[in-house]
């Protein structure tokens with residue numbers, strides 16, 4: 001008899017959802033293998049903002065998740081728009097250019113609300129309104145970004161802590177400092193264990209089924225460079241240093257099929273002042289996502305994206321990569337004083353460079369060509385608009401630069417005319433990779449022979465095919481928990497069937 005019913009590799013949101021789901025589905029001996037030591041546990045989930053995108057028809061449906069919201073936020077429900085399953089799927093289709101996996105994206109969207117309620121009820125993850133990230137105040141009313149109203153209480157730190165607590169309470173064993181190195185396969189081709197490295201050396205743990213939820217390859221410079229390119233090779237890492245692509249490599253070594261956009265990743269504008277890896281205690285505070293209210297210039301003094309193309313939470317995941325492609329992988333976000341109150345609180349983790357005139361400001365920044373920077377800002381101002389022309393930060397306001405700009409700004413194109421002017425640096429920080437493995441609708445890993453691999457399941461960032469080029473904010477955690485829950489349930493069933501077969505033999 002193997003040592004475990006189910007081995008879960010990884011200890012982020014997806015893996016712990018799988019472990020809890022396996023237990024809930026009847027697996028008795030479930031172990032979680034976490035490569036990181038206890039003090040670094042939890043993967044990117046710990047670093048995350050904990051925001052959860054899910055579909056609902058009536059805003060009041062979310063009430064049980066955030067029971068105190070009405071007391072704490074005036075007219076809470078009035079600022080929330082319904083976000084139907086078709087809206088969610090439409091957003092996924094739009095930002096991925098129609099390339100999201102049709103089966104997996106439907107599973108994600110159809111299950112999204114149920115998954116979040118399951119995280120709350122079974123996972124015992126407390127939740128709260130995601131006020132600081134996805135709400136904007138307009139005429140004293142709080143207006144919410146569509147589909148993005150709820151987050152885990154205490155963000156990713158709280159989410160991760162809750163998952164560990166619940167898993168432990170349910171009797172899941174957690175082995176820290178235990179890195180999975182390879183998968184064991186029996187003579188029938190069934191995955192039956194994991195070879196690990198821990199303080200005692202190398203050993204094999206056996207199980208009826210294995211769930212892999214051990215992240216992408218965002219922290220692995222060689223794999224980033226090889227699959228995504230040299231710009232991303234040089235990116236700073238926003239989350240855990242432990243997601244090195246181990247699980248993807250191990251699964252492909254036993255025949256798993258790569259799936260999705262291996263040349264794609266989620267990379268966001270972050271402060272250029274941060275180090276190669278984001279400090280754990282600062283979690284996601286490196287983000288610089290208020291560029292929709294700014295003009296963003298590269299070091300040559302030129303604009304390179306339409307800052308107002310869409311709401312930031314629909315462009316941030318690709319604009320980090322856009323900055324990495326610019327000279328020195330750096331940009332400056334320039335704001336005037338009219339919009340400073342709209343800056344996300346995360347900007348407070350660095351000091352802006354401030355000046356009373358645009359001339360003075362460009363001299364203070366490290367442009368290779370300050371004259372060009374000034375000319376770009378003046379050209380922008382000549383085509384930009386005034387507040388009373390319909391400016392509205394609570395929605396895509398259509399307030400675009402007037403004709404004649406080679407690269408227009410299509411929303412929130414306000415003039416930079418109220419000093420003092422503030423500049424914040426930005427570079428691209430990689431969050432996670434889009435390439436993963438092909439799975440069935442039961443989260444079983446598919447081999448390069450197009451047949452499911454017995455005993456092997458996968459979830460979280462390791463799942464390929466959902467995201468291409470871009471990503472709608474708040475989808476990673478809901479996707480992780482959705483496929484984690486399915487993977488845990490499937491693995492428990494497979495374990496039970498395998499135990500039955502063994503008993504009958």
Ligand SMILES: Cc1cc2nc3c(=O)[nH]c(=O)nc-3n(C[C@H](O)[C@H](O)[C@H](O)COP(=O)(O)OP(=O)(O)OC[C@H]3O[C@@H](n4cnc5c(N)ncnc54)[C@H](O)[C@@H]3O)c2cc1C
Pocket residue numbers: 009010011012013014015033034035036041042043044045046047048049050051052053178179180181213214215216238239240242243244246247283284431432459460461462473474475476477478480
């Ligand atoms: C700064 C930041 C902010 C974010 N904010 C949000 C947000 O607000 N909303 C949202 O939906 N998404 C957000 N994301 C994305 C989200 O965090 C990820 O999509 C999600 O956490 C991935 O979950 P996961 O379980 O697949 O991987 P992870 O949480 O990264 O977990 C991977 C686990 O595998 C372990 N591991 C790796 N290799 C091995 C090995 N060989 N053996 C054993 N264990 C191993 C790691 O140590 C870790 O425990 C954010 C990400 C970052 C970095």
